[in-house]
Amino acid sequence: MNRTQKQSRFAIACLKAVAGFVVLILAFLIGYIFITGLPNVSWHFLTSPAKAFNAGGGIGIQLFNSFYLLLLAMLISLPIALGAAIYLNEYAQDNWFTSTIKTSIEILSSLPSVVVGLFGFLLFVVQFNYGFSIISGALTLTIFNLPLLTRNIEDSLSNVSDDQRQGGLGLGLSKYETIIHIVVPASLPGIISGIILCSGRVFGEAAALIYTAGQSAPALNFGDWNPFNIDSPLSPLRPAETLAVHIWKINSEGIMPDLTQVSSGSAAVLVLAILIFNLSARYIGRKVFERMTSVK
Amino acid sequence: MQNQKLAKQLMKKSKTARYERFGHLLSLSALLLIMAIVLGIIVFVASKGLATFFKDGVSVKDFFTGTLWNPGTKTPAGHQAVGALPMIVGSFLVTILAALLSTPFAIGTAVYMTEISPKRGAKILQPVTELLVGIPSVVYGFIGLSVVVPFVRNTFGGSGFGILSGTFVLFVMILPTIVSMTVDSLRGVPQFYRQASLALGATKWQTIWKVVLRAATPGILTAVVFGMARAFGEALAVQMVIGNAALMPQNLTSPASTLTSVLTAGMGNTVMGSLQNDALWSLALVLLVMSLFFNLLVHMIGRKGAFKK
Numbered sequence: 151m152n153r154t155q156k157q158s159r160f161a162i163a164c165l166k167a168v169a170g171f172v173v174l175i176l177a178f179l180i181g182y183i184f185i186t187g188l189p190n191v192s193w194h195f196l197t198s199p200a201k202a203f204n205a206g207g208g209i210g211i212q213l214f215n216s217f218y219l220l221l222l223a224m225l226i227s228l229p230i231a232l233g234a235a236i237y238l239n240e241y242a243q244d245n246w247f248t249s250t251i252k253t254s255i256e257i258l259s260s261l262p263s264v265v266v267g268l269f270g271f272l273l274f275v276v277q278f279n280y281g282f283s284i285i286s287g288a289l290t291l292t293i294f295n296l297p298l299l300t301r302n303i304e305d306s307l308s309n310v311s312d313d314q315r316q317g318g319l320g321l322g323l324s325k326y327e328t329i330i331h332i333v334v335p336a337s338l339p340g341i342i343s344g345i346i347l348c349s350g351r352v353f354g355e356a357a358a359l360i361y362t363a364g365q366s367a368p369a370l371n372f373g374d375w376n377p378f379n380i381d382s383p384l385s386p387l388r389p390a391e392t393l394a395v396h397i398w399k400i401n402s403e404g405i406m407p408d409l410t411q412v413s414s415g416s417a418a419v420l421v422l423a424i425l426i427f428n429l430s431a432r433y434i435g436r437k438v439f440e441r442m443t444s445v446k
Numbered sequence: 447m448q449n450q451k452l453a454k455q456l457m458k459k460s461k462t463a464r465y466e467r468f469g470h471l472l473s474l475s476a477l478l479l480i481m482a483i484v485l486g487i488i489v490f491v492a493s494k495g496l497a498t499f500f501k502d503g504v505s506v507k508d509f510f511t512g513t514l515w516n517p518g519t520k521t522p523a524g525h526q527a528v529g530a531l532p533m534i535v536g537s538f539l540v541t542i543l544a545a546l547l548s549t550p551f552a553i554g555t556a557v558y559m560t561e562i563s564p565k566r567g568a569k570i571l572q573p574v575t576e577l578l579v580g581i582p583s584v585v586y587g588f589i590g591l592s593v594v595v596p597f598v599r600n601t602f603g604g605s606g607f608g609i610l611s612g613t614f615v616l617f618v619m620i621l622p623t624i625v626s627m628t629v630d631s632l633r634g635v636p637q638f639y640r641q642a643s644l645a646l647g648a649t650k651w652q653t654i655w656k657v658v659l660r661a662a663t664p665g666i667l668t669a670v671v672f673g674m675a676r677a678f679g680e681a682l683a684v685q686m687v688i689g690n691a692a693l694m695p696q697n698l699t700s701p702a703s704t705l706t707s708v709l710t711a712g713m714g715n716t717v718m719g720s721l722q723n724d725a726l727w728s729l730a731l732v733l734l735v736m737s738l739f740f741n742l743l744v745h746m747i748g749r750k751g752a753f754k755k
Binding site: 154155157158159161162164165166168169171172173175176179180182183186229230231232233234236237238240241250251253254255256257258260261262263264265266268269271272273276293296297300324325326327329330350351353354355356357360361365394395397398401402410413414417420421424425427428 | 462470476481490554563577727741
């Protein structure tokens, strides 16, 4: 074996080691999160409110807030992202206007989330006077979520073959009717996976929420589902600390004695939720596709 | 009479055409809304951030070169104490160090995934990078706090909080970003480049090092810039491990701060419109400008290095 062959062997061995190292990092991270975290997770932990000074607090309200905010943010951002994606993929011509818009979406997607959060603070909390509230948080998360969701939907729209569009137009449908009745349904599996993937990202976001949805989780009355009462879980004007913000908050200034247990438990729940989002994104997308096309 | 009626009917837009117009405008307005948001963010943050200089009369030079950060008080020399240099240095240090540490690992992993073992790459490493991207930043911060900080404290001394811990946390955070984008650019290298190189008698490693990586350089650079942009804008994970002392970093293990860490820690404790508050908005403006700069950089690399087929 000559020198270059030896060199090649050696280099490839090094590359294998590097790849193995990256796998080890992930294994360590996931292992650490679940091994230290899961023993602290119990039904009581998941359902009871947090305690500021004593041990034994839970994350019930934070968990509810996370899901509620996620739902609201998705409800607001989905129509906007769908509209924008439809325009970009179906109507936009290749000119300066389109490229300006594409650039601004790129800018929005690369903005640090803390800047988005500060903008939300300025606009919704201060200017519109919503205060630290669910609605401020949901609107800010919408801004955070829009660029990625738009891109995901645009990608799945562009995967629909042009035959489908020509079929629709050939049958005498207008362009918009073709899009709404043929192209969007055909890309539904991709859109659904995209929504779930974005949900995972929104669910774990904290920096954009600290100054919009607030850092406190007041007690809720789970018997009162009238959204106009301030202690109702559905009230959009109450402050709502989410699970991700809770982890940050207690690690920065928490003083409860079981701080480590609470934060590792919360981290495990958060990562588990996101794992479920990511895994279900593929599964559900495939299932919807099978159901719609009966292709196995 | 009959003709007029008919003419009117024919001149009018049909229901379908109106519906078409409605749909077109609806999707356009969604897009314009997104654009308005982007403009709004830039205008709002810029107007707040520039107030420090125009309204409170802080000189731009003091802001970028001063090393004393305690807005509301004066420096011994009699200027306002809003020197942002410690935070700017902190942000750049963690970003550059994390990118330097991350890039070799990321490229190695990406090369393994595309050139050496595509099957195992798709089966194991693809999901691994996707999972790493998915872990939220507070979780990285928490692990940094409970694993990295004690490790740095025991190995290198000091309190454990500082640039070095921030670098380690960011290293893992930007790794998947760089890996997945590098993989894309390596896959973009045409297969006949590899075949031609191997046919000339080059070894696998020579092909990778001298042909594939060279051809994919613009894409790899873009990936690294994206990773740096993510590192520069990352707030909570860094804030939890860096120590949050607005001092010039003496060494890698002394407590320091970044633009984002001062922002997240300070915004809640200041009153809107005060100098303390305006100064924080100026930091946000620096962040915004840097994020725009990273975008510009990506565009420039993309234009210059677009693959000619």
